[in-house]
Amino acid sequence: DIQLTQSPSSLSASVGDRVTITCRASQRISSYLNWYQQKPGKAPKLLIYAASSLQSGVPSRFSGSGSGTDFTLSISSLQPEDFATYYCQQTYNTPMYSFGQGTKLEIK
Amino acid sequence: QVRLVESGGGVVQPGGSLRLSCATSGFAFSNYAMHWVRQSPGKGLEWVASIRYDGGNKNHAESVKGRFIISRDNAKNTLYLEMSSLRAEDSAVYFCAKVGRIGELIFFDYWGQGTLVTVSS
Secondary structure (H helix, E strand, O other): OOOEEEEOOEEEEOOOOOEEEEEEEOOOOOOOEEEEEEOOOOOOEEEEEOOOEEOOOOOOOEEEEEEOOEEEEEEOOOOHHHOOEEEEEEOOOOOOOOEOOOEEEEEO | OOEEEEEOOEEEOOOOOEEEEEEEEOOOHHHOOEEEEEEOOOOOEEEEEEEOOOOOOOEEOOOOOOOEEEEEEOOOOEEEEEEOOOOHHHOEEEEEEEEEEEOOEEEEEEEOOOEEEEEOO
C-alpha cells in the first residue's frame, strides 16, 4: 500500500499570507497526485489533479508542484474562504486511491 | 449539472446491515467508474470501494473486504454499497464520488453530500 504523509497536520495563518502544504508518498508515484479542499460538513472539492493541473473554476492563487515522492500545494494569498482542511490523494495504485491524513488550515 | 445524492444511512446495531445508495444525474453514469469514500467523525478520508463503469472489476479496502459489497445499476444511474457485519469503527459519513479522467490521470471530480452511518447499540 502507498502511504501519504502530509505536513504540517495543522497550520495557522493570516489573510494575505502565502502557505505551503507538503505531501510525501512512501514510494514513487510519478505525478499521480491530487489535492482536495474540505470545509466542515461538506464534501471534498477537487483543487489540483496530476500534481500541478488546476481544476476548472479553482482560483489561480492555488498551485501544485512535485513529482515522484514529494509534492506541495501552495496558496499564494490566503482568502477568508480558504480556511479549510486539505487532503492529498494518490491515484498511482489503481484503484485503491489512498488519501493523506489532512492538513487543517486555521485563521491566526 | 452533475448531481450525486447518497441515501440509506442511519443508526444500526453492531453486526447489523445497511444498504447505501447514490443516485446520480447530469452525466453518462454508465461511462464512469465510481467510488465510495468514508470519513469517521473528526477524522480524515478513507477510500472504501470502487467499481468499473460496467460493473466489473470491483475492489474493496482491506478494512471492509468480505463485509461490504459495491454494486451499480446503470439502468437506474445508481451506485450501491451493501454493508453487513457492521462494527463501531464503520461509523462514518459515506461519500460517493465520480471518477474524472484525462488519459491515465484519475481524480474524483464530483462528490455527493454524504450519508451518515452510526453503528451503536
